[in-house]
Amino acid sequence: MDFVNNLFFGYLPYIAVAVFFVGVIYHCIVSDKTIHATSTIFLKKDGLMKWGSPMFHFGIIIVFFGHLFGLFTPMFIVEWFMPLETKRILAIIIGLAAAAVALAGLLMLLVRRFSSTRVAKTSSFQDYFIVILILVQICLGISSTIITTRSSLADYLAFDEWAQGMVWFQPDAWKYILESNIVYKLHIVNGLFIFMIFPYTKLMHMIRLPLRYPLERNKIFPSDPQSTKI
């Protein structure tokens, strides 16, 4: 069992980060514009889209920054601002609230994708696959946080020690979470899998959209009012 834990929580994070960056760089620079988040809003404009999309995006952005600050802020810095127990309570409350909003939004988008024949006809296997993966990931994340409500502070902090140990290339960092509940472990492995396939899916729009103008400033965009003036 040690071998599996070492592989998934000692090596896989580095492999995932490498695959992620190589894929992102390849798609941004080499393969130019092979990935799009195909918009279906013009096919069916309804309440499910109107509410589902902002709710999902708002919730998932809060969860993202929660993971970033929660897992990677060194404990002595956290302790300048609050006791570690307070951090745990804040993570539970804010994390669960944001996750509930993201989950509700994602379910609305899923209902829309399955219920509208026009939207379903333009959806590829990849559209369903990535959305289902994210749905599973959010459910595993919520289950993990519910487990945290009943676990000790040390069990909760083990994930921060593991994540920061990985950053500092501590070879035994995986041992911090050796005894953790399987639900957390499934959440992490599924999360790393999402990272690895990220550059090859429509999730790339998260990176491409903010970089659109700096990277592609010489192109003319039909949606850009400036370009129609030329």
Ligand code: HEM
């Ligand atoms: C692969 C890297 C990831 C790691 C190491 C990780 C770790 C964790 C941990 C330890 C928790 C429990 C937090 C607590 O007890 O308060 C959690 C919760 C959660 N995770 Fe992740 N996660 C990862 C990726 C993701 C991804 C990619 C998503 C979304 C697509 C996600 C969504 C969530 C959600 C919704 C929760 C519950 C709410 C919250 O605490 O923020 N996680 N994650």
